[in-house]
Amino acid sequence: MNQITSLCKRRGFVFPSSEIYSGFGSCYDFGPLGVELKNNIKKAWWKEMLQNQEDVVGLDASILMSAKVWQASGHLTAGFADELVDCKKCHHRFRKDFLEKNKCPDCGGELTEARKFNLMMKTFVGPVEDEAAQTYLRAETCQGIYVNFLNVLNSSRQKIPFGIAQIGKAFRNEITPGNFIFRMREFEQMEMQWFCEPKQADKFFDFWKEQRIKWYLGLGIKKENIRAIEVPEKERAHYAKKQIDIEYKFAFGWKEIEGIHNRGDWDLSNHAKHSRQDLRYFDEAAKEKYFPHIIETSVGVERSFLAFLCEAYQEVEGGRTKTTKSKKEKEIVLKLHQDLAPIKIIVLPLVKNKLKIVKKAREVWQLLKPWFVCQYDDAGSIGRRYRRGDEIGVLYAITIDFETLEQEDVTIRDRDTMKQERIKIKELIEFLKSKSVMGDSRLSG
Numbered sequence: 001m002n003q004i005t006s007l008c009k010r011r012g013f014v015f016p017s018s019e020i021y022s023g024f025g026s027c028y029d030f031g032p033l034g035v036e037l038k039n040n041i042k043k044a045w046w047k048e049m050l051q052n053q054e055d056v057v058g059l060d061a062s063i064l065m066s067a068k069v070w071q072a073s074g075h076l077t078a079g080f081a082d083e084l085v086d087c088k089k090c091h092h093r094f095r096k097d098f099l100e101k102n103k104c105p106d107c108g109g110e111l112t113e114a115r116k117f118n119l120m121m122k123t124f125v126g127p128v129e130d131e132a133a134q135t136y137l138r139a140e141t142c143q144g145i146y147v148n149f150l151n152v153l154n155s156s157r158q159k160i161p162f163g164i165a166q167i168g169k170a171f172r173n174e175i176t177p178g179n180f181i182f183r184m185r186e187f188e189q190m191e192m193q194w195f196c197e198p199k200q201a202d203k204f205f206d207f208w209k210e211q212r213i214k215w216y217l218g219l220g221i222k223k224e225n226i227r228a229i230e231v232p233e234k235e236r237a238h239y240a241k242k243q244i245d246i247e248y249k250f251a252f253g254w255k256e257i258e259g260i261h262n263r264g265d266w267d268l269s270n271h272a273k274h275s276r277q278d279l280r281y282f283d284e285a286a287k288e289k290y291f292p293h294i295i296e297t298s299v300g301v302e303r304s305f306l307a308f309l310c311e312a313y314q315e316v317e318g319g320r321t322k323t324t325k326s327k328k329e330k331e332i333v334l335k336l337h338q339d340l341a342p343i344k345i346i347v348l349p350l351v352k353n354k355l356k357i358v359k360k361a362r363e364v365w366q367l368l369k370p371w372f373v374c375q376y377d378d379a380g381s382i383g384r385r386y387r388r389g390d391e392i393g394v395l396y397a398i399t400i401d402f403e404t405l406e407q408e409d410v411t412i413r414d415r416d417t418m419k420q421e422r423i424k425i426k427e428l429i430e431f432l433k434s435k436s437v438m439g440d441s442r443l444s445g
């Protein structure tokens with residue numbers, strides 16, 4: 001984890017928030033490469049959960065909602081609270097369920113009785129900071145989906161079963177955040193809510209669980225590093241009738257990256273009661289009205305980001321880029337799946353003091369830029385530039401050399417096979433497309 005944290009900082013994936021003011025509790029900023037990787041994860045999820053499905057539609061609900069939403073959902077009551085204990089000696093605070101012994105892990109002191117601590121973040125809307133103006137930053141994105149269930153149903157002419165998917169920020173006042181971006185106070189969720197007939201819920205639960213595991217495997221997570229664990233009743237979220245955690249084998253242990261929940265009619269029936277709106281679905285075939293049951297898939301963008309990074313991070317023996325003198329010295333290669341790699345291609349002029357080479361290299365860069373996320377790099381020796389590319393997971397390095405000026409071709413080096421080929425400049429785009437390098441969707445389709 002230390003190596004990954006330092007790579008993230010050094011190469012511009014993740015920075016601590018407000019760093020020049022000594023940081024800000026468990027919030028992180030995503031740098032130039034981090035934002036590309038995050039966007040690629042979101043694109044891959046959206047593609048899988050909407051584009052590849054027949055009956056899932058999207059939504060982007062607001063973060064701020066009426067406080068009544070959170071009363072109805074059960075998040076303001078004990079259901080969404082952690083049990084905390086304080087050390088009577090050093091006054092440090094801990095989550096009770098994280099402690100192995102009934103003693104302070106920092107100083108061995110005696111602990112107080114456990115108290116419930118709600119995780120919702122309060123805020124005020126409007127000029128007066130009174131109770132009527134108080135609301136909360138959403139703690140899960142899905143509540144925006146439930147309160148729009150009727151809107152979506154009526155406007156998009158869906159019939160049950162169907163799904164609504166959403167990506168957006170969520171906030172939790174976590175008490176013991178940590179493990180880098182694993183547990184944060186501000187994070188993003190990618191959630192899909194599948195509305196179905198109650199008697200079909202078990203079937204769809206299993207279906208979506210399988211789909212979600214396949215998604216991770218398809219993006220390069222190895223089978224042995226991912227598992228699905230059924231959560232026993234007393235540990236389940238307050239809304240869940242059944243819950244499976246998809247866990248990844250991090251360096252700090254097996255940890256949840258995604259939850260699959262059978263939420264039954266918990267959400268729609270509670271919102272119906274609190275809002276006095278009829279949120280039941282009229283089933284034309286069965287000629288009856290019922291609250292659809294909900295199967296939810298919920299994953300944190302940053303947690304999957306961390307899992308993908310951990311999976312991709314490799315230290316290989318030296319000599320790969322000629323920047324190391326012996327095999328014992330290690331070089332880093334980030335073997336991210338090609339859809340996730342933040343930068344697909346780097347364009348490298350062999351030397352930067354020959355005008356013709358620089359001009360040609362910039363031409364190649366301009367040619368590729370509209371199609372692929374592509375960088376130009378002329379800083380340092382060619383070996384160092386290859387190495388920098390490997391460290392950030394660049395798929396292809398394209399070198400423009402003296403031969404290019406004569407032959408109108410370039411050397412293209414594949415990150416994974418290390419194979420180098422000469423390709424004509426005019427065939428480059430087709431070549432990269434044939435390798436399924438994800439292009440800019442607006443232009444390459």
Ligand code: GAP
Nearest residue numbers: 140142182183184187257258259298299300303
């Ligand atoms: N709507 C259901 C829900 O929110 P959850 O298990 O509380 O369920 C789902 O959260 C996912 O959101 C988790 O599996 C995790 O990936 C992510 N997540 C939750 N809390 C987080 C935190 N404090 N920091 C980062 N990600 C978090």
